[in-house]
Amino acid sequence: MKKNVLIIGAGGVGHVVAHKCAQNNDVLGDIHIASRTLEKCTEIVASVMEKKSLKTEGKVEAHALDAMDVEATKALIQKTGAQIVINVGSAFVNMSVLSACIATGAAYIDTAIHEDPLKICETPPWYANYEWKRREECEKAGVTAILGAGFDPGVVNAYARLAKDDYFDRIDSIDIIDVNAGDHGRYFATNFDPEINFREFTGQVWSWQNGEWTSNKMFEIRKDWDLPVVGTRPTYMTGHDEIHSLSQNLGVPDVRFWMGFGERYITVFTVLKNLGLLSEQPVKTAEGQEVVPLKVVKAVLPDPSSLAPDYKGKTCIGDVVKGVKDGKEREVFIYNVADHEEAYGEVGSQGISYTAGVPAAAAAILIAKGDWDIKKMANVEELAPRPFLDLLNRIGLPTRIKDADGDRLLTFES
The missing domain is CATH 3.30.360.10 (Dihydrodipicolinate Reductase; domain 2)
Structure with a gap:
């Protein structure tokens, strides 16, 4: 069973993911939130504590991180002992975060497709331009990578x-x-x-x-x-x-x-x-x-x-x-x-962030419990939908x- 979660990204979706992970920390363990701006992470930690979101006693910690820096991301994964990384940062950092997960063995979850900041609307299918090229790498390393686990996609x-x-x-x-x-x-x-x-x-x-x-x-x-x-x-x-x-x-x-x-x-x-x-x-x-x-x-x-x-x-x-x-x-x-x-x-979030963040936390719970810990890369439609939708029914998205x-x-x- 995988334990300890690193959430990369401290925007509205990261805020929701942190609260939902805290509500399920009996399964997920310690929660770490990382972003370029440390202040945003500490505000999320404060919100989690203020709303008493933690289900059981445990850590919720803030960290400064440039997620484009693969070595720094690897170091933070190792420092925190995170076995699951939920990437809700900018779509520009997906490949860097995925690289860090492959190197450390941590499971990877994102909610949107990777983008090159210098390119817009690349040749379809978009997943074939970046993510799917790394399928073999994930499977060889035995790393679970769940792509697009927000609401849409997800x-x-x-x-x-x-x-x-x-x-x-x-x-x-x-x-x-x-x-x-x-x-x-x-x-x-x-x-x-x-x-x-x-x-x-x-x-x-x-x-x-x-x-x-x-x-x-x-x-x-x-x-x-x-x-x-x-x-x-x-x-x-x-x-x-x-x-x-x-x-x-x-x-x-x-x-x-x-x-x-x-x-x-x-x-x-x-x-x-x-x-x-x-x-x-x-x-x-x-x-x-x-x-x-x-x-x-x-x-x-x-x-x-x-x-x-x-x-x-x-x-x-x-x-x-x-x-x-x-x-x-x-x-x-x-x-x-x-x-x-x-x-x-x-x-403490608006509904758009809520609908994107709750599923990412649900995916982390399913990986932690083993249902979705598939040791390879997959899009959500390649996985059993019933455990996911049943869990969403119970944690806020019926x-x-x-x-x-x-x-x-x-x-x-x-």
Whole structure:
């Protein structure tokens, strides 16, 4: 059984992961939080103590770390005795952290695909550009590496696998829908790292249709969905991490991702992009100072974690799956609804961070107990979904299903 967790990243998601690991420290052991900015880590430690999140007596410690430095990350893993590393830092550090885990034997978990800061929207499938190249390395070292274990990617991958296992003989399409119907009261802000958020939407929109990669422009294809709790919401087809693994692992001809956007977001995003302010390439000011426009935009926007106290409303994220069962056409919507105010009340975070952080902690618990300690690299849909979804039901993210039989909570055998 693996013990002791090192959480890399002290943003909103790291905050949630720390609280959820603390609530399960009887399984996970000591908890360590590391980031470039030590102050952010100490604030999370203070929050864990203030909310009395620790289930049993144990350590919760803060550390300064440049996670791009493989040797420093290896040294911290060894110093803390961490056998599980949860990487919720910038997507730019994935390969460095993975290298440290392979070298030390620690299990690795992340919640988003690796990105090269100088490249946007690389050739699909994106996982093949970095992560999947290291499969053999992980297996040879006997290192468990669970990729994309947030909500999307992550839980939605488990929903897709559950649909394949339990509800269909043949799946024809998977449409992943992510709608945030919450309101934080700010004129404009992003719910997670602005740099990563904007990069996600400045390139081509890659989807998997008719068994091949299809390219569109951002905000080119709109679809309105009538969803439980949040009602009818406009969404736009968007490129996203989970398309790139689901398309290769589940043999489904159509896999698409739909993100909800309000008109204000689209307007501000379009203006920033047209002005060149979302560029990741450095420019020189009239004074001769070199700056990266995208980093400047990030610097002037609110820190996503600061949105939590005023956030109200709910999220609805899930998979619309269509196909055939017992010779008849079938459609199901497997989903979760999360509440921003409830998330803040429990762990001091907004709902977007909550939905991303809880699954990462759940993955760590499953590795610690052995269920997911597979000694190789895998995306979530390659793993047994029931233990994961059962655990999520119990720690804050219940799964529901809407189909011809109605709308109900799904329960799973432990």
